Amino acid sequence: MNAPAKPKLKVATTSLAGCFGCHMSFLDIDERILELMKLVEFDRSPITDIKHCGPCDIGIIEGGLCNAENVHVLREFRANCKILIAMGACAVNGGLPAQRNHLSLPLILEEVYHAQHGLVDGFIPNDPELPLPLDKVHPIHEVVKVDYFIPGCPPSGDAIWKVLTDLLAGREPELGHGLIHYD
Amino acid sequence: MSQDKSFTLDGKTVPYQEGQTIIQAAMAAGHYIPHLCFNPEFKPHGSCKLCTVKANGRQTASCTQQAQPGMVVESDINELNDERRVLLQMLFVEGNHFCPSCEKSGNCQLQATAYELDMMSPHFDQFFPDRPVDASHAEYLLDFNRCILCSLCVRASRDVDGKNVFALSGRGIKSHLIVNAKSGHLADTDFSGSDKAAHVCPVGVILKKRVGFSVPIGQRTFDAQPISATPHPKVKGA
Amino acid sequence: MMTSQTNVHAEYLNPILARRQHNPNDLLQILREAQEQHGYIHTDAIDYLSLELKLPRAKIEGVAGFYSFLYLQPRGEYRVLFSDNITDRMLGNMELLENMCAQLWVEPGKVSEDGLLSIETTSCTGLCDQGPALLVNNIAINRLTPARVSSICELIRERVPLSAWPQEFFAIEDNIRRKDILLGSDFKSGAALSALFQRGADATLQEIKTSKLRGRGGAGFSTGMKWEFCRNAAGDAHYVVCNADEGEPGTFKDRVLLNGYADMVFEGMTLCARVVGAKQGFLYLRGEYRYLLDHLQAVLQRRRQQTLLGTSILGEAGFDFDIEIHLGAGAYVCGEESALIESLEGKRGTPRNRPPFPVTNGYLDRPTVVNNVETFASASLIALNGGAWYAGIGTETSSGTKILSVSGDCERPGLYEYPFGVTVAQVLAECGARDTQAVQVSGASGVCVSADEFERRIAFEDIPTAGAFMVFGQQRDMFEVARNFVHFFAHESCGFCTPCRVGTSLLSNMMDKLANGHGSPYDFAEIEKLNGLLQSTSHCGLGHAACNPVLDTIAKFRPAYEKRLAHKDFVPAFDLDAALSQARQMTGRDDTGAHLERSHESR
Numbered sequence A: 001m002n003a004p005a006k007p008k009l010k011v012a013t014t015s016l017a018g019c020f021g022c023h024m025s026f027l028d029i030d031e032r033i034l035e036l037m038k039l040v041e042f043d044r045s046p047i048t049d050i051k052h053c054g055p056c057d058i059g060i061i062e063g064g065l066c067n068a069e070n071v072h073v074l075r076e077f078r079a080n081c082k083i084l085i086a087m088g089a090c091a092v093n094g095g096l097p098a099q100r101n102h103l104s105l106p107l108i109l110e111e112v113y114h115a116q117h118g119l120v121d122g123f124i125p126n127d128p129e130l131p132l133p134l135d136k137v138h139p140i141h142e143v144v145k146v147d148y149f150i151p152g153c154p155p156s157g158d159a160i161w162k163v164l165t166d167l168l169a170g171r172e173p174e175l176g177h178g179l180i181h182y183d
Numbered sequence B: 001m002s003q004d005k006s007f008t009l010d011g012k013t014v015p016y017q018e019g020q021t022i023i024q025a026a027m028a029a030g031h032y033i034p035h036l037c038f039n040p041e042f043k044p045h046g047s048c049k050l051c052t053v054k055a056n057g058r059q060t061a062s063c064t065q066q067a068q069p070g071m072v073v074e075s076d077i078n079e080l081n082d083e084r085r086v087l088l089q090m091l092f093v094e095g096n097h098f099c100p101s102c103e104k105s106g107n108c109q110l111q112a113t114a115y116e117l118d119m120m121s122p123h124f125d126q127f128f129p130d131r132p133v134d135a136s137h138a139e140y141l142l143d144f145n146r147c148i149l150c151s152l153c154v155r156a157s158r159d160v161d162g163k164n165v166f167a168l169s170g171r172g173i174k175s176h177l178i179v180n181a182k183s184g185h186l187a188d189t190d191f192s193g194s195d196k197a198a199h200v201c202p203v204g205v206i207l208k209k210r211v212g213f214s215v216p217i218g219q220r221t222f223d224a225q226p227i228s229a230t231p232h233p234k235v236k237g238a
Numbered sequence C: 001m002m003t004s005q006t007n008v009h010a011e012y013l014n015p016i017l018a019r020r021q022h023n024p025n026d027l028l029q030i031l032r033e034a035q036e037q038h039g040y041i042h043t044d045a046i047d048y049l050s051l052e053l054k055l056p057r058a059k060i061e062g063v064a065g066f067y068s069f070l071y072l073q074p075r076g077e078y079r080v081l082f083s084d085n086i087t088d089r090m091l092g093n094m095e096l097l098e099n100m101c102a103q104l105w106v107e108p109g110k111v112s113e114d115g116l117l118s119i120e121t122t123s124c125t126g127l128c129d130q131g132p133a134l135l136v137n138n139i140a141i142n143r144l145t146p147a148r149v150s151s152i153c154e155l156i157r158e159r160v161p162l163s164a165w166p167q168e169f170f171a172i173e174d175n176i177r178r179k180d181i182l183l184g185s186d187f188k189s190g191a192a193l194s195a196l197f198q199r200g201a202d203a204t205l206q207e208i209k210t211s212k213l214r215g216r217g218g219a220g221f222s223t224g225m226k227w228e229f230c231r232n233a234a235g236d237a238h239y240v241v242c243n244a245d246e247g248e249p250g251t252f253k254d255r256v257l258l259n260g261y262a263d264m265v266f267e268g269m270t271l272c273a274r275v276v277g278a279k280q281g282f283l284y285l286r287g288e289y290r291y292l293l294d295h296l297q298a299v300l301q302r303r304r305q306q307t308l309l310g311t312s313i314l315g316e317a318g319f320d321f322d323i324e325i326h327l328g329a330g331a332y333v334c335g336e337e338s339a340l341i342e343s344l345e346g347k348r349g350t351p352r353n354r355p356p357f358p359v360t361n362g363y364l365d366r367p368t369v370v371n372n373v374e375t376f377a378s379a380s381l382i383a384l385n386g387g388a389w390y391a392g393i394g395t396e397t398s399s400g401t402k403i404l405s406v407s408g409d410c411e412r413p414g415l416y417e418y419p420f421g422v423t424v425a426q427v428l429a430e431c432g433a434r435d436t437q438a439v440q441v442s443g444a445s446g447v448c449v450s451a452d453e454f455e456r457r458i459a460f461e462d463i464p465t466a467g468a469f470m471v472f473g474q475q476r477d478m479f480e481v482a483r484n485f486v487h488f489f490a491h492e493s494c495g496f497c498t499p500c501r502v503g504t505s506l507l508s509n510m511m512d513k514l515a516n517g518h519g520s521p522y523d524f525a526e527i528e529k530l531n532g533l534l535q536s537t538s539h540c541g542l543g544h545a546a547c548n549p550v551l552d553t554i555a556k557f558r559p560a561y562e563k564r565l566a567h568k569d570f571v572p573a574f575d576l577d578a579a580l581s582q583a584r585q586m587t588g589r590d591d592t593g594a595h596l597e598r599s600h601e602s603r
Ligand SMILES: Cc1cc2nc3c(=O)[nH]c(=O)nc-3n(C[C@H](O)[C@H](O)[C@H](O)COP(=O)(O)O)c2cc1C
Pocket: C214, C215, C216, C217, C218, C219, C220, C221, C243, C244, C245, C246, C247, C248, C332, C333, C334, C335, C336, C337, C338, C370, C371, C372, C373, C375, C540, C541, C542
């Protein structure tokens, strides 16, 4: 009798206020992705076409929170994922987008839509389809509980691989020198 | 030097000379205790508290605590490393540390110590303080976003350069570094690139201009090896 | 480089500098006096001082930047600071502050557009028995009422000089309610010194040791031993310092002692000088007690005339000693003895690394005794009446009496002097407290005592205290009490060490988070973690104590916290919907997509 195949773990990923660099790095695990595919199947992710995150074992978030839409997606992930991972500098500490935090939002909007050279009659878009920006950019752990962090801008494919394989093997993820970096 | 003077650090015997503090003796013997405001070339300051150890069971800053004969010092233990990690997280959230855009990345003691202690996230809510950058000086840049108030530049300028270019002002969480000029600008001080103070900042505040990323990220001091294996060049045991 | 501008400042700075003999150690005093000219320290004045005192300008700015009462920017002709201890809060100080801001068209913390005034809060001003209180240009006004606030607004609007304000505004009361050996003594100035001469310095030290007197500033170190250590420490000069910083919220006994019993205090210092061989003493008086300065100077002057100070005290050749008063400038941490010494030396009030201790390396690195006001006054009594007499009062390990500063929910707030060993219940009964929920003993860094502990005793071996005794009735919210104290610590942290500088701010953010209804058990765990860190890694007592109020109230008044734990799981500290409000305003949107629910659970 064949042992029943171990059910695959479900993994969802998304990019909030990020640049997809972390996702690119994720793909940098190269041929190991095949190995990974034996163990996991992807739910919502840029590499699938699923629009909403269903119940998952692991959710991976790239990017921080810069608008209302980011908050909705993050909450959906938190509600559905047993384990939530912040991937990359922006998710971990706000990253580059958070460098706008010392400026006031009205000032930024004014600058972008009204004051900038070459704008005639610029107005601030108010289409209800567009998500409103938050007054500050936040790392994701400030809004939901986050279980694991993979720092780096972006984290290396090896670092992501290490964390995932540690988790899949039921170990506490550990990066160690060379894999842990913030830049 | 009387060799009978020694204490133990995590079980290893460490000789010391009269007047040495725990960390001074430990570093001279080639042992690593995490530290930021301590620099073997300067008088200990005792403010960052990263070097906290247990000496005969009592917690104390090892950079200011004098070594005593037979002292039992514990340093590399989970309890202390957990506390040190929280102190690091405090330093990260109190300033604005965006390593990817920092010239010091890879050579930064704060970052390297955080790697050493497996700090995976800043944990606390970011303060996102509004701090200035002073680009007035022809050769040097001051990015106060990353200042951890270790006062090494203050000590170097005062005690080595005899200049007092830097000082601390404010109080509590509003403490901040200032320079010795009415304008508040480095260009209007007698600061020079050959000052000791130009070369002691453990983080990325006092930076030479236009050397930007001449050594690529990934090939810098603490990319090559962890800070615990990178002794200070001025330490004998190195 | 001198400009005509700096000469303008020279005019008022020169006399100050001359009086202070261009002594850079007096920098803080010079800055404080210089500020009296314009209400802030002009940047050109700093240039001039830098030149004259040969100090780097950054150092002067760094010192000025440390103290709450020194300003480098204009703060208005009238600088109003509302005392913000929890006892002021209970008496409605915040309503009065808002009321004053509204009447004078100024936002709290900002300077009015015409530069006339600013209104802010400040840490406890030591008038808890007669609050709410405020300081205007560093002079105290008590018993604020809406009517009094309106009169003050009128006086400010009319630009009436402070000296012409109604005297009753400044009538600070002693409110002595229970006297014992100290407050009840009919001390004659010079009597203790005469006793000293009869007995001799060695025997006097012996009497202090026999008395088992312990410091009244909080730590309770043996006074006799401290004097002896200092006396035995080598140094070309010794110093005596009286700690009248009295910054611990809810404490005001030193204020009364200095007002009515200054002779006993100064005489205690003089005894100490004789014992340790000091020629110079300092009274470090908190800036909030600026109004006591003239009175104290007058007492010192009289004592000089009586040959109780100066050269050849009481005709004893070679016994020379004098006392100088240094004023603080709004920094609680300067009550910590080594920070106090830094401040006396004209520096930022950062606690030193210890050891070495002040008894060997104090003021100007010389052996120095630092004692509390009440400790020196008690020493005078002991010199007069003998150590054995004193040791017979109080308990075995806590000899003598203790003066309590009683405030809060009671009919008769004020000073109560008791032999050590008195129960909390007895104090409560005598001050007319009814239906008491809790007492905060020894201020923000002390202990919160709940009703089932009221039989405990005030004594070093049970509940030690620096003197504060704040009473909270059943109607009070003990969470808000703790939150007020946590804000106090965050405001007063000197910023030297990481755990306290950042930790006290994190802690006050966490308490605000709970207060704003965003709390969950997660935050509780965080608070506990911070506490451990502050206690084990902080550089001085301020950081060690900063979590005490929270821990105590969590342990004893848990329902006050549970009420705040609105959520089962983590929620953000900030209001997500409010975080969209600027964008809503800029876009004019208010559709459902333009809002966010506060928390995930409530969906
Ligand atoms: C943060 C802090 C504030 C303090 N404030 C005071 C104070 O206002 N008055 C005082 O007498 N002692 C204060 N102390 C205690 C002093 O450091 C010192 O122990 C005391 O002045 C010694 O005098 P004593 O032995 O007579 O008590 C404070 C200590 C700390 C840590």
